[in-house]
Amino acid sequence: MLHRLLIHSLPLAGLSLLALIPVHAADKSLLDQARSVFTPLDPKPVAGDKPATPQQVLLGRTLYFEPRVSADGAVSCARCHQPSLYGTDGLPTSIGANHRVHPRNAPTVLNAAMQSVQHWRGDRRSVEEQATKALIAAPSYGNANYEEAMGKLKAIPGYHVLFSQAFPGEPDPITAENWGTAIGAYVRTLLTSSAFDRFLEGDDSALSARARAGLRTFMEVGCTGCHSGAGIGGHLYQKFGLVEDYWKATGSTHIDRGRVEVTNDPADLYVFKVPSLRNVAMTAPYFHDGSVPTLPAAVRVMAHVQLGKALSDEQIIGIVAFLESLTGTMPPAFVTAPPLPVASVAGAAPSR
Amino acid sequence: MLHRLLIHSLPLAGLSLLALIPVHAADKSLLDQARSVFTPLDPKPVAGDKPATPQQVLLGRTLYFEPRVSADGAVSCARCHQPSLYGTDGLPTSIGANHRVHPRNAPTVLNAAMQSVQHWRGDRRSVEEQATKALIAAPSYGNANYEEAMGKLKAIPGYHVLFSQAFPGEPDPITAENWGTAIGAYVRTLLTSSAFDRFLEGDDSALSARARAGLRTFMEVGCTGCHSGAGIGGHLYQKFGLVEDYWKATGSTHIDRGRVEVTNDPADLYVFKVPSLRNVAMTAPYFHDGSVPTLPAAVRVMAHVQLGKALSDEQIIGIVAFLESLTGTMPPAFVTAPPLPVASVAGAAPSR
Numbered sequence: 102m103l104h105r106l107l108i109h110s111l112p113l114a115g116l117s118l119l120a121l122i123p124v125h126a127a128d129k130s131l132l133d134q135a136r137s138v139f140t141p142l143d144p145k146p147v148a149g150d151k152p153a154t155p156q157q158v159l160l161g162r163t164l165y166f167e168p169r170v171s172a173d174g175a176v177s178c179a180r181c182h183q184p185s186l187y188g189t190d191g192l193p194t195s196i197g198a199n200h201r202v203h204p205r206n207a208p209t210v211l212n213a214a215m216q217s218v219q220h221w222r223g224d225r226r227s228v229e230e231q232a233t234k235a236l237i238a239a240p241s242y243g244n245a246n247y248e249e250a251m252g253k254l255k256a257i258p259g260y261h262v263l264f265s266q267a268f269p270g271e272p273d274p275i276t277a278e279n280w281g282t283a284i285g286a287y288v289r290t291l292l293t294s295s296a297f298d299r300f301l302e303g304d305d306s307a308l309s310a311r312a313r314a315g316l317r318t319f320m321e322v323g324c325t326g327c328h329s330g331a332g333i334g335g336h337l338y339q340k341f342g343l344v345e346d347y348w349k350a351t352g353s354t355h356i357d358r359g360r361v362e363v364t365n366d367p368a369d370l371y372v373f374k375v376p377s378l379r380n381v382a383m384t385a386p387y388f389h390d391g392s393v394p395t396l397p398a399a400v401r402v403m404a405h406v407q408l409g410k411a412l413s414d415e416q417i418i419g420i421v422a423f424l425e426s427l428t429g430t431m432p433p434a435f436v437t438a439p440p441l442p443v444a445s446v447a448g449a450a451p452s453r
Numbered sequence: 454m455l456h457r458l459l460i461h462s463l464p465l466a467g468l469s470l471l472a473l474i475p476v477h478a479a480d481k482s483l484l485d486q487a488r489s490v491f492t493p494l495d496p497k498p499v500a501g502d503k504p505a506t507p508q509q510v511l512l513g514r515t516l517y518f519e520p521r522v523s524a525d526g527a528v529s530c531a532r533c534h535q536p537s538l539y540g541t542d543g544l545p546t547s548i549g550a551n552h553r554v555h556p557r558n559a560p561t562v563l564n565a566a567m568q569s570v571q572h573w574r575g576d577r578r579s580v581e582e583q584a585t586k587a588l589i590a591a592p593s594y595g596n597a598n599y600e601e602a603m604g605k606l607k608a609i610p611g612y613h614v615l616f617s618q619a620f621p622g623e624p625d626p627i628t629a630e631n632w633g634t635a636i637g638a639y640v641r642t643l644l645t646s647s648a649f650d651r652f653l654e655g656d657d658s659a660l661s662a663r664a665r666a667g668l669r670t671f672m673e674v675g676c677t678g679c680h681s682g683a684g685i686g687g688h689l690y691q692k693f694g695l696v697e698d699y700w701k702a703t704g705s706t707h708i709d710r711g712r713v714e715v716t717n718d719p720a721d722l723y724v725f726k727v728p729s730l731r732n733v734a735m736t737a738p739y740f741h742d743g744s745v746p747t748l749p750a751a752v753r754v755m756a757h758v759q760l761g762k763a764l765s766d767e768q769i770i771g772i773v774a775f776l777e778s779l780t781g782t783m784p785p786a787f788v789t790a791p792p793l794p795v796a797s798v799a800g801a802a803p804s805r
Contacts, residue, residue, distance in 0.1 A: 166537040175532070175548045184790040185518040185531075191796065196527045200552035385796035394796060437789045438536040444543065444737035444746060 128305050131317055138320060140331045141298040142379075142429075146289045147214035149229065153286035160267040161287030163439050164280060170236070170253045172198035172243030178232070178284065181207040181241075184436045187383035187428075188213075188291070193391025198243030204357070206391040211431065212379045214289040216335035221389040222360045223338060223374045228288045233281030247277035254280075259442020293380060293429025297333075300426070312426045315419030323408050324420075327375040333427060335377035341389070342371055344409040350402045351392040359389075382425045396421050480657050483669055490672060492683045493650040494731075494781075498641040499566035501581065505638035512619040513639030515791050516632060522588070522605045524550035524595030530584070530636065533559040533593075536788045539735035539780075540565075540643070545743025550595030556709070558743040563783065564731045566641040568687035573741040574712045575690060575726045580640045585633030599629035606632075611794020645732060645781025649685075652778070664778045667771030675760050676772075679727040685779060687729035693741070694723055696761040702754045703744040711741075734777045748773050 146153065164170075168177040181195040181203075182188045188209035190196075195203040205221045210228075219225035225234060235241040236250040244250040254260045255275050267283055268274035299307035308316065319325065328334040338360060341347045348356055360369035373389050386392070387399035400420050404410045412420070498505065516522075520529040533547040533555075534540045540561035542548075547555040557573050562580075571577035577586065587593040588602040596602040606612045607627050619635055620626035649668075651659035660668065671677065680686040690712060693699045700708055712721035725741050738744070739751035752772050756762045764772070 166535075168535070168538075169543050173548060173552075174544045175542065179537075180527070180532075183518070183520070185793045186520075187792065190527065191521050191793075192526045196525060200525075383792070383795055431792070433789075436792075437785075440539065440735070440783070440788075441537045441543075443735055 128313065131313060132300070132303070132305070134320055135301060135316060138325045138329045139297075139301055139333065141301040142212070142215075142292060142294045142331050144292055144294055146286075147292070149214075149227070149282075149285060149289055153282075153289065154267065156263075156267040157283045157286040158290060158434075160263045161283035161285065162434055163263060163441060164284050165287055166438050167254075167441055169257065169441075169444075170242065170244075170250050172245075176242050178210070178235075179438075182210040184431065184438075187211060187380045187431065188435070189384045191385070193386050195240070197238070197240040201240040201243060203240040205389050206386070208376060209380055209384050210288050211291050211293050211429070211435070212332060212335070212377050213291070214285070215292070215332045216374070216377060217337070218374060221373050221376075222363050224360075224363045227285065229281040229285030231281075232284035232288070233277050236277055236280065251275050251277060251280075257442050257444060263442070287434075291432055291435050293431055295379065295429035296426040297423075298429075308426050309422060311419055312422040315416075315421065315423030316426075318412075318416045318419050319423055322404060322410055322412070322416075324403070327407075328378050332377035333379055334375045337375055338369075338372050339375050339407075340370070340372050342406045345406045347371065347388075347402075347406050348392075350406045351388055351390070353388075353390050353392040355390065357389055378424060379427045380429060382421070382428050396424060400424070480665065483665060484652070484655070484657070486672055487653060487668060490677045490681045491649075491653055491685065493653040494564070494567075494644060494646045494683050496644055496646055498638075499644070501566075501579070501637060501641055505634075505641065506619065508615075508619040509635045509638040510642060510786075512615045513635035513637065514786055515615060515793060516636050517639055518790050519606075519793055521609065521793075521796075522594065522596075522602050524597075528594050530562070530587075531790075534562040536783065536790075539563060539732045539783065540787070541736045543737070545738050547592070549590070549592040553592040553595060555592040557741050558738070560728060561732055561736050562640050563643050563645050563781070563787070564684060564687070564729050566637070566643070567684045568726070568729060569689070570726060573725050573728075574715050576712075576715045579637065581633040581637030583633075584636035584640070585629050588629055588632065603627050603629060603632075609794050609796060615794070639786075643784055643787050645783055647731065647781035648778040649775075650781075660778050661774060663771055664774040667768075667773065667775030668778075670764075670768045670771050671775055674756060674762055674764070674768075676755070679759075680730050684729035685731055686727045689727055690721075690724050691727050691759075692722070692724050694758045697758045699723065699740075699754075699758050700744075702758045703740055703742070705740075705742050705744040707742065709741060730776060731779045732781060734773070734780050748776060752776070 165178040168175055168180065171177065176198045181190045181197070183190055188211040190207050192207070194205055195207040197203055208221070213219065214228045219228060219231040225231040237244050237246060242250065260275060264274040264279060265271075268279050271279075296307045296312075319328075327337060327339050330336055341359065347353065358370055360372040361367065363369070381387075382396055385396065386394045387396070388402075393399045393402055397417050400417050401412060404412045517530040520527055520532065523529065528550045533542045533549070535542055540563040542559050544559070546557055547559040549555055560573070565571065566580045571580060571583040577583040589596050589598060594602065612627060616626040616631060617623075620631050623631075648659045648664075671680075679689065679691050682688055693711065699705065710722055712724040712726075713719065715721070734748055737748065738746045739748070740754075745751045745754055749769050752769050753764060756764045
């Protein structure tokens with residue numbers, strides 16, 4: 102009885118000594134192990150080919166929300182990369198201008214600039230190239246050519262001012278290349294640090310016990326073979342389906358041959374870019390074709406087809422808890438929509 | 454020389470006496486005249502049938518940005534009523550789920566709750582009814598029925614919590630009626646006071662000289678016959694084309710018969726709801742069919758077909774300047790997108 106009373110009335114400091122020292126030692130080892138694989142997110146904008154100016158970032162943020170440049174007037178970057186859905190659209194595969202269905206799932210723009218290449222097959226070198234080429238991609242903005250796209254921007258007087266400020270000295274700054282440069286400058290600022298970064302920086306309390314257990318499992322079973330670094334992925338290619346054909350596990354209705362269609366190298370059959378797992382808990386559905394609707398199911402598929410492992414329910418719950426710790430804080434400049442320049446006032450006194 | 458020096462060195466108070474008294478008297482008369490026609494915007498949420506709770510407003514704001522409930526997963530309220538475009542989509546007529554083109558232009562949601570009815574033809578009694586019926590309108594959310602729409606919401610666990618908090622005590626709160634109630638509660642908060650309200654409250658400096666001249670013209674030529682009150686319109690019906698068929702001035706390619714198709718009353722032929730003019734400078738293109746792309750052209754059309762008047766360029770420039778003073782400050786709860794509940798975690802350990 103005395104014993105029980107003692108236990109129940111122990112001061113907090115005593116409890117910590119009794120209960121936390123062994124855990125802390127374990128966490129120290131967990132932290133050391135994690136630090137050998139991951140690095141905290143650097144909150145500074147990801148460097149591009151040239152330093153970006155604030156005017157370019159402002160223009161890029163405006164253009165990001167601009168639908169009037171698309172073939173049907175209803176597609177902006179924000180259509181497939183919505184702030185409310187952590188920079189995705191919640192669809193298996195996106196729907197572009199004139200309802201053209203995109204062949205693949207829209208990855209989040211958050212932390213996208215940290216990746217070594219863009220798009221699932223790595224066929225876009227940079228966020229700038231992605232933004233520019235989207236203008237003339239049929240299942241995206243759907244313009245016939247860059248001139249058509251830029252013509253729509255030029256019809257909106259405010260853009261002459263914004264482009265001139267972003268690209269001073271250029272006689273005709275409204276170009277597809279500058280569109281890409283500006284949007285890229287903005288996207289390079291869209292970084293989301295999370296509880297896991299605080300953990301990597303030494304704050305044990307940033308992860309729950311379940312998330313710490315999940316992190317341990319994540320490293321032990323081998324997920325970190327691909328998902329490592331500051332992006333927890335996003336820096337290499339890998340075959341999807343190392344152990345078993347991916348579509349047998351995902352239930353995909355279409356077999357995507359992956360990067361081989363970009364490189365024509367047979368070694369790239371079923372090869373995709375390994376995505377960053379930052380914010381993965383907020384960006385369902387999963388995989389290049391959005392074929393798996395929930396995160397626990399996606400974790401199970403990955404363990405099975407990539408690592409040949411059948412995880413227990415407890416292991417999956419832990420890994421999901423760890424992945425939830427990668428959900429970051431979205432930048433105010435992303436969740437707050439800027440007002441767009443008003444439509445043409447050409448013919449301030451038209452006689453139509 | 455002394456005279457010139459005196460003029461140039463007059464203290465500010467002296468200048469005011471010399472220069473401003475006559476102007477002030479004129480403005481006093483302008484203000485009195487304006488106050489007899491307009492009332493400043495009341496920033497309190499527009500009252501609905503029942504008082505709204507903060508939980509309903511929060512739910513409504515979340516649902517406003519939710520595309521996963523639509524037929525193709527790509528339509529939310531925010532698709533046709535974008536914050537970046539002052540609650541419109543910049544299109545002549547909107548594009549809904551599965552690329553169904555809406556027959557009419559999307560009016561802004563800002564200040565919409567102040568109007569006596571909703572939609573161009575007045576076929577929606579309230580913002581609540583508009584939100585609910587949009588769920589099953591083909592060129593909007595495009596669902597086959599309410600059950601289909603609500604089924605998609607019910608599959609997202611977070612909505613069970615949000616609906617229960619917004620509608621406590623209801624055993625099955627995820628209903629189409631509650632969807633409308635919540636979105637309506639949110640839309641009733643989306644009010645934008647502007648420079649013109651400050652003018653009506655007595656601040657002469659809130660309007661430029663050009664805008665004051667435009668306000669005078671606006672009242673003198675008779676625009677206030679329909680565009681009056683706190684909404685500067687939005688509270689009555691009127692035939693579009695009182696003096697001349699509207700399509701001859703707008704260049705409309707389709708003749709919309711207007712409210713007659715709702716009421717079957719021949720007196721309603723070509724009758725539409727008079728829209729509120731708040732934020733009109735930011736919500737091009739204009740009229741029920743978006744047939745006129747610029748505000749000066751729209752002003753010219755209205756003077757011609759409604760009032761039988763040919764305005765001078767100077768009068769149009771003045772009226773446009775006055776209308777620009779109706780551009781308000783958008784609420785932070787509108788321009789800042791809320792994160793949406795994550796997709797289903799059903800089957801936290803699925804064996805798929």
